[in-house]
Amino acid sequence: MIKIYNTLNNCKEEFKPLNEGKVGIYCCGPTTYNYIHLGNARPLVVFDTVRRYFIYRGYDTTYVQNFTDIDDKIINRAAEENLTAQQIAEKYIAAYFEDTAELNIMPADVHPKVTQHIPEIVKMIEDIIAKGHAYPAADGSVYFAVRSLPSYGELSGRDLDDMRSGARVEVDDIKQDPLDFALWKAAKPGEPAWESPWGMGRPGWHIECSAMSCKYLGAEFDIHGGGADLIFPHHENEIAQSKAATEQGFSRYWMHNGFITINKEKMSKSLGNFFLLRDILAKFPGPVVRYYLLSTHYRSPIDFADDKLQMAQKSLERIQNSYMLMQEAKAKAAAAGEADAEFDKFAEESKQAFIDAMDDDFNTALAISIIFDFCRELNGKLGSLGKSALEKAEQLFAEWDSVLGMILPREKEAAGKEDELLQLIITIRQAARKDKNWAMADAIRDGLKEIGFVLEDSPDGVRWKRI
Numbered sequence: 001m002i003k004i005y006n007t008l009n010n011c012k013e014e015f016k017p018l019n020e021g022k023v024g025i026y027c028c029g030p031t032t033y034n035y036i037h038l039g040n041a042r043p044l045v046v047f048d049t050v051r052r053y054f055i056y057r058g059y060d061t062t063y064v065q066n067f068t069d070i071d072d073k074i075i076n077r078a079a080e081e082n083l084t085a086q087q088i089a090e091k092y093i094a095a096y097f098e099d100t101a102e103l104n105i106m107p108a109d110v111h112p113k114v115t116q117h118i119p120e121i122v123k124m125i126e127d128i129i130a131k132g133h134a135y136p137a138a139d140g141s142v143y144f145a146v147r148s149l150p151s152y153g154e155l156s157g158r159d160l161d162d163m164r165s166g167a168r169v170e171v172d173d174i175k176q177d178p179l180d181f182a183l184w185k186a187a188k189p190g191e192p193a194w195e196s197p198w199g200m201g202r203p204g205w206h207i208e209c210s211a212m213s214c215k216y217l218g219a220e221f222d223i224h225g226g227g228a229d230l231i232f233p234h235h236e237n238e239i240a241q242s243k244a245a246t247e248q249g250f251s252r253y254w255m256h257n258g259f260i261t262i263n264k265e266k267m268s269k270s271l272g273n274f275f276l277l278r279d280i281l282a283k284f285p286g287p288v289v290r291y292y293l294l295s296t297h298y299r300s301p302i303d304f305a306d307d308k309l310q311m312a313q314k315s316l317e318r319i320q321n322s323y324m325l326m327q328e329a330k331a332k333a334a335a336a337g338e339a340d341a342e343f344d345k346f347a348e349e350s351k352q353a354f355i356d357a358m359d360d361d362f363n364t365a366l367a368i369s370i371i372f373d374f375c376r377e378l379n380g381k382l383g384s385l386g387k388s389a390l391e392k393a394e395q396l397f398a399e400w401d402s403v404l405g406m407i408l409p410r411e412k413e414a415a416g417k418e419d420e421l422l423q424l425i426i427t428i429r430q431a432a433r434k435d436k437n438w439a440m441a442d443a444i445r446d447g448l449k450e451i452g453f454v455l456e457d458s459p460d461g462v463r464w465k466r467i
């Protein structure tokens, strides 16, 4: 039984899917005006892992993550880089896929973009107006009337009157209430704009997630995720818009990941500790970053610092070494070993313990510690295990990797290492030739050929290729 901490009710609840055996997940994606930063990376890894776990548990899973491809920040960036807003969005969407591939984040089933869903957004705004929860203003914008919806504030636990007395209240003769928020923004000169019943304009930020989740997952769906910083106003406003438009329940479970600090300070541009993911990936391999982000429970805060990443690297290497030793032992093992029955039982218990940890609100920190216990036991028994027991261990590693996405060495890394190794051998052979040590040079060439590689001279030097 999977339990989820539901921000809506502030407690862990048993997960009951809307449709048996299926789960629909919507996760807020990035605004595509820059490379993704570390703060974006945590929810991406967390909800990718949640999705992978549902798949592992046999659910038919639909995962939707939007790209906000029109926004003030994109328009400003376009002016800076002398490109159109669309070119900026496309550039950073391509970069998004490069960066997230390093973290082994699976592409969503659908990655809807705002600019391709203007008709759906306009339709939803019309529905909200028709039901009396929004109004067109004199300037051609449309605002959501927060006071028209008594349940407004249910996710963040905020009360409208407290907010009004506590917050700085802007004097505004366009909005009926200062807390009302824009569903549609009237066009400003020179900005991208679309036709609508209220004149040329573009969507406000919040409405896209309501319209696109409804299109791909239905008016009511299972899980909505994002960083805790999105609870208010973004997610609160999503709930208000969707409930007002569809008069249905919207997302049943709300999951939010905790904050990231850098060397115990809040991440911010002014403090100079605003890290882009690709800068971190230049120093640490993707699986190490992913391991680090999953080594703390997703709801807890996490502190990012180089020495912690170095420790994560060592820890992950211990798991990967155990996997490689298992592979070596398997190649040499007899069909059956003396410790097999006892080990089989231990493997089954480990498998179940991993499931129990993940069932309990996706406790990846505990799940990783179970993998460590398993590796310790496996390392101690390698010499006495038979092939079938080692295959069982291999199967478990593969299952855990399918969920956590960083246990096994990736093919790309393995290929990279192979190239590095062959380049090193080629360099050694070139040095032998320079010393006129022909016997050594030939022995290297022949030895490589025997294991399936040939060396070829090319204008750029010596290259290797598989036979």
Ligand SMILES: [Zn+2]
Residues within 6 Å of the ligand: 027, 028, 029, 209, 234, 238
């Ligand atoms: Zn959203």
